[in-house]
Amino acid sequence: MARLLLIAGDYVEDYEIMVPFQALQAMGHSVDAVCPDKREGDQVRTAIHDFEGDQTYSEKPGHNFTLNATFAEVKVADYDALVVPGGRAPEYLRLDERVLEMVRHFFDHDKPVAAICHAAQLLAAAVSLEGHRVSAYPACAPDVRLAGGDFAEIEVDQAVTSGKLVTAPAWPAHPAWLKQFAALLD
Structure with missing residues (x-):
């Protein structure tokens, strides 16, 4: 089974960290969740984003998520x-050059990458998305396009695979993107 790196930060979307972290482990993969300047056992705060008919998502306090690996000790290879x-x-993680270098490693070595919702902000800051069809939360469409990607306007419960990159607009797409990502890991 695969060894996966999950990069998180404070106010990561609750479902978008909790569900994949557990589901990928249930599939038999090893998942190391890290955050810059935090150690194994430290926590990140999460936020719950919901779609309640407003012009954008609402945000509520989520749970604390306990990291199971230390950022400074990660060897992306x-x-x-x-x-x-x-x-x-992802909005502030994209300001950390160490995080950008980690993301670049996976693209430079043609390794599978899954990015959900606002994660496209981090991808767009780290790499060119030219040649990739990329989904994300609709507010991230300009980031995807400025990074050279083809923004995929798909339903919120769908996902798209482009090469080794799997993207989805938000947490309702967990079944779709997890299935597509699992196919790349096999």
Whole structure:
């Protein structure tokens, strides 16, 4: 089974970290969840984003998620694939050059990458998305396009695979993107 790196940060979307972290482990994969400047056993706060008929999502306090690996000790070459959940975390994680270097490694070595919702902000800051069809939360469409990607306008419960990149608009797409990502990991 694959060894996966999951990069998170404070105010990561609750479902977008909790569900993949558990589901990928249930599939038999090893998942190391890390956050810059935090250690194994530290926690990140999560936020719950919901779609309640407003012009954008609502945000509520989520749970605390306990990291199971230490960011400073990660050797990206040891990992087979990358998972980047959304929420508000990607907005500030893209300012950390160490995180950008990690993301670049997976693209440079043609390893599978899964990015959900606002994770496209981090991808767009780290790499060119030229040649990739990329889904994300609709507000991230400009980021995807500015990074050269073809923004995929799909339903919120769908996902798209482009090469080794699996993307989805938000947590309602968990069944779709997890299935597509699992196919890349096999």
